[in-house]
Amino acid sequence: MATLSEAYRDNPIDLQHIIPLDFDSVHELPDSHTWSDHVNNLYLEKYTYLKHTPMDEESSVPIIDLSAPNVVELVGNACETWGMFHVVNHGVSSILVDDVESHAQQLFSLPTQHKLKALRAPDGATGYGVARISPFFSKLMWHEGFTIMGSIVEHAKELWPHDYEDFCNVMDNYQKKMKSLAYQIMLLILKFLDITKEGEEEMISTSSIYECEGALQLNSYPCCPDPNRAIGLAPHTDSLLLTILHQSETKGLQIHRNGVGWVAVPPVSGALVVNIGDLFHILSNGRFPTVYHRAVPNQDAHRISVAYFYGPPADTIVGPLNKLPCPRYRSLTVKEYISLKNKHLENALSLIKF
Numbered sequence: 623m624a625t626l627s628e629a630y631r632d633n634p635i636d637l638q639h640i641i642p643l644d645f646d647s648v649h650e651l652p653d654s655h656t657w658s659d660h661v662n663n664l665y666l667e668k669y670t671y672l673k674h675t676p677m678d679e680e681s682s683v684p685i686i687d688l689s690a691p692n693v694v695e696l697v698g699n700a701c702e703t704w705g706m707f708h709v710v711n712h713g714v715s716s717i718l719v720d721d722v723e724s725h726a727q728q729l730f731s732l733p734t735q736h737k738l739k740a741l742r743a744p745d746g747a748t749g750y751g752v753a754r755i756s757p758f759f760s761k762l763m764w765h766e767g768f769t770i771m772g773s774i775v776e777h778a779k780e781l782w783p784h785d786y787e788d789f790c791n792v793m794d795n796y797q798k799k800m801k802s803l804a805y806q807i808m809l810l811i812l813k814f815l816d817i818t819k820e821g822e823e824e825m826i827s828t829s830s831i832y833e834c835e836g837a838l839q840l841n842s843y844p845c846c847p848d849p850n851r852a853i854g855l856a857p858h859t860d861s862l863l864l865t866i867l868h869q870s871e872t873k874g875l876q877i878h879r880n881g882v883g884w885v886a887v888p889p890v891s892g893a894l895v896v897n898i899g900d901l902f903h904i905l906s907n908g909r910f911p912t913v914y915h916r917a918v919p920n921q922d923a924h925r926i927s928v929a930y931f932y933g934p935p936a937d938t939i940v941g942p943l944n945k946l947p948c949p950r951y952r953s954l955t956v957k958e959y960i961s962l963k964n965k966h967l968e969n970a971l972s973l974i975k976f
């Protein structure tokens with residue numbers, strides 16, 4: 623069975639000509655990185671059919687205690703109204719989370735020429751580089767990333783030939799913890815939809831969602847001389863089932879709300895942010911919105927975030943769960959969806975819509 627990383631490798635994006643800026647050497651925002659509102663909201667119209675119920679401006683992303691007795695209902699309601707929620711009491715030690723953040727910090731503090739030793743290969747899915755969505759925008763992002771899928775030993779050796787083990791152990795350990803947390807959250811969401819593993823005959827086409835894999839993305843948003851005219855990570859939806867994000871103590875994450883516009887999602891101490899991705903939007907037959915979000919840089923603070931993307935093996939057929947009436951999307955394999963997203967970004971969902 624093909625893995626997720628194979629699916630991303632088989633769908634390369636031509637990023638060769640785009641490498642992250644040497645941010646330390648720049649003291650004014652270059653034209654290449656200056657965004658107008660138009661470019662920033664380029665895909666917003668395409669996204670209108672995914673919009674969720676308008677909310678008042680005061681409401682904010684819910685914080686859910688995973689040990690609450692009514693956790694299924696809380697998680698399900700948050701998925702329906704926001705497509706996003708914070709989790710606390712998630713069982714991942716704060717020491718590990720801090721450790722991942724400080725190792726990411728250490729990586730991004732290396733001189734640019736050194737980081738380029740681990741540059742993502744043209745036909746590769748892992749390593750240092752710009753975001754995969756970069757070619758869809760005419761302007762560049764105030765961002766550098768490092769993608770990990772499974773073992774990162776080869777890339778870590780490129781960066782620290784004699785001292786790579788600690789980095790690898792921390793990232794491995796964090797991926798394991800994220801995988802089991804993501805599984806636990808996925809089961810809660812499926813339970814809300816009245817789907818149980820035992821009732822598998824009702825969802826033969828999606829049986830491999832119980833064997834999901836993950837990818838880890840370390841994001842760095844250096845201090846920016848003109849943050850109001852720059853973008854850290856351009857507006858996008860995440861492609862897979864769900865994403866678990868650690869966003870350090872520095873603000874930067876924003877989501878788009880119908881009738882409200884861009885709304886900040888400030889960090890909540892000790893909490894992780896969970897958001898619905900395109901594949902869960904499809905499984906739920908559009909009941910859960912896939913969250914359109916972006917990250918903005920700060921003038922005085924370098925922001926690090928760590929995103930874990932969780933999704934089924936590439937050959938898994940994904941479609942609206944059989945139990946749900948009147949499918950709004952056609953079924954397709956995960957790798958077909960990744961390929962559509964690579965070519966059409968936010969139009970991918972409308973291409974599989976009935």
Ligand SMILES: C=C1C[C@]23C[C@@]1(O)CC[C@H]2[C@@]12CCC[C@@](C)(C(=O)O1)[C@H]2[C@@H]3C(=O)O
Binds near residue numbers: 747753
């Ligand atoms: C598993 C993955 C999801 C992701 C592409 C990737 O192969 C690893 C990086 C992820 C990321 C992070 C930034 C935003 C995003 C849209 C991108 O360009 O790369 C997501 C991808 C995604 O969800 O499609």
Ligand SMILES: O=C(O)CCC(=O)C(=O)O
Binds near residue numbers: 860867875915926927
């Ligand atoms: O840095 C953030 O807050 C958002 C990161 C993100 O959206 C991603 O990695 O997909």
Ligand SMILES: [Fe+2]
Binds near residue numbers: 858859860865915
């Ligand atoms: Fe994202």
